[in-house]
Amino acid sequence: MEPLIDRAQLLESLEAMGGEPAEALALILDLYSEDAPQLLGAIVQGAAAADFEQLRFAAHSLKSSSATLGAHRLAQLCQQMEHQAHRREAHNLSALAQQLQAAYQATWAAFRDPALL
Amino acid sequence: MSPVPLNDLPLNALPGNALSGNALSGNASARAKAAALVLVADDDPVIRKLLESWLRQDGYRVVVATNGAECLSCFRQEQPDLVLLDALMPELNGFDCCQALLRQAGLPVPVLIITGLEDQDSIDRAFAAGAMDYITKPIRWPVLRHRLRLLVEQARQQALMREEHQQLKTLAMTDMLTNLANRRCFDLELGKEWRRAARERCIISLVMIDIDSFKPYNDNYGHPQGDRALQQVAQALRENIHRPGDLTARYGGEEFAIVLPGTPRRGATYVAERIRQAVWRLQIPHLFGRQRGGVLLRDRVTISAGVSSILPQGEFTQGAILDLADRALYQAKTAGGNQIAWLGKSEASGAD
Known part of the structure; x- marks a missing residue:
């Protein structure tokens, strides 16, 4: 299984922002928390309704920002969802959505862990 | 000025x-x-x-x-x-x-x-x-x-x-002294306009302009002054040619040329006359010009213009319009300068 947070990737992105890594993290998590819950909601809803277009787009977006912040496990699940939506496979959609939700919560907790950096 | x-x-x-x-x-x-x-x-x-x-x-x-x-x-x-x-x-x-x-x-x-x-x-x-x-x-x-x-x-x-x-x-198309189109640009554009006129069965006019007694002007006032006179005349030309399709060029030395597509005799001679008057009003002093009986004919720089208008047809080539304008200019010169003359061919131009 992919690591929850790839520290090297996260630090690379924070470094790209410049300034103190802790401050950069706080700023970027603010932005992340604005969008991610909505995308997650769209994924859960899309999975329940088998709305593949919505699923694909939401999963893709959440994947991009998560991967950029080094949240590889979440990103990997998003990618799985994106591919499945692309192939229009209804099989196991809600189970995958649940896994994704759990991974999101774990990721968010890890981001908020003061020991992260 | x-x-x-x-x-x-x-x-x-x-x-x-x-x-x-x-x-x-x-x-x-x-x-x-x-x-x-x-x-x-x-x-x-x-x-x-x-x-x-x-x-x-x-x-x-x-x-x-x-x-x-x-x-x-x-x-x-x-x-x-x-x-x-x-x-x-x-x-x-x-x-x-x-x-x-x-x-x-x-x-x-x-x-x-x-x-x-x-x-x-x-x-x-x-x-x-x-x-x-x-x-x-x-x-x-x-x-x-x-x-x-x-x-x-x-x-x-x-x-x-x-x-x-x-x-x-x-730069390749511009005369550096006057900022008008240069000879090279004129040749290209005249060719283009001639072919267009032939295609569209449209009359085209050409005005050739020459500053009267320019050699004695240069000899007596010096070349820098001569250059300034050329620039002033060029500016007078520019101020009197407004239509986007018209082209004003320095043809060489003290000669200028204006291509007037779609313009018949009357319009072209009107333009030439307007320019002659504009140069007259510049009042550039010239006390070494043409004399008659030992008396100076004019006290200033003037121009002569030869105008030709042709409806391009089978027998006429692009050289014909240049040739006619040049002959008309010669007529204006031999008649005393500071005037315009016209020569043309084809019925539509009201020919000779």
Whole structure:
């Protein structure tokens, strides 16, 4: 299984922002928390309704920002969802959505862990 | 009237297609010194923020757009040096956005597409849409740094070359003393207009102008003064030729030529006469001109003009109109100068 947070990737992105890594993290998590819950909601809803277009787009977006912040496990699940939506496979959609939700919560907790950096 | 400095003379007498714009002081070189402006379009706030902060740190100026439609309007307003486009955005995706903005740009602006999809199809689509390069998410910052630098340098180099090319093109067609079209430009344009007139069965007129007694003027006032007189006459020509299709050129020495497409005898002789009067009103002193019986005929610089009008038809060639105008000019000269004469062929021109 992919690591929850790839520290090297996260630090690379924070470094790209410049300034103190802790401050950069706080700023970027603010932005992340604005969008991610909505995308997650769209994924859960899309999975329940088998709305593949919505699923694909939401999963893709959440994947991009998560991967950029080094949240590889979440990103990997998003990618799985994106591919499945692309192939229009209804099989196991809600189970995958649940896994994704759990991974999101774990990721968010890890981001908020003061020991992260 | 004081001499008109060369730099103040507009290039408005030159034909628009070959020599439009302020080509002698372009902005590509000025632009090359300023920090490059990057337009970032991404619907993801995290990546947008990362890109924006990173670009600013790297010395770029940044404008951001949150979707494809916003990107297009931003592009129009800001004219960025480079565009970073997310491939997957709602409504207008990056590929379509890229295509649309390159179409409206006219000039090649480097677009770099950022894609989370590292599949052959997306890469093909990016290049098909006109993107110069692509990068994948998560962004490898050191790689992005090199690609951006190269793309911006390349684009600026190309802009400079385009500008220099334009300048050379203008110089090759311009008479440097008067800023009118030069002989080379005149030959090309007359050929073009002649063929057009033949195609459209349309009359065309030519005015050949010669400054009277210019050799004694130069001999007595000196060549610098002679140059200033040429510039003043050129300015009088410019002020009296307004239609976009007309061409005013310095033909050589103290001779000028005006091509008047679609203009019959009456219009062409009217233009020539207006110019003769305008030069007369310049009152450029000339006390070494033509004499009659030991008395100076005129106290100033004057011109003579030969006008010809032809409806191009089978037997006439382009040389015919030049030949006629030249003969008409000779008539005006031998009749005493400071006057115009007309010669023409074909019924439509009211011929001789």
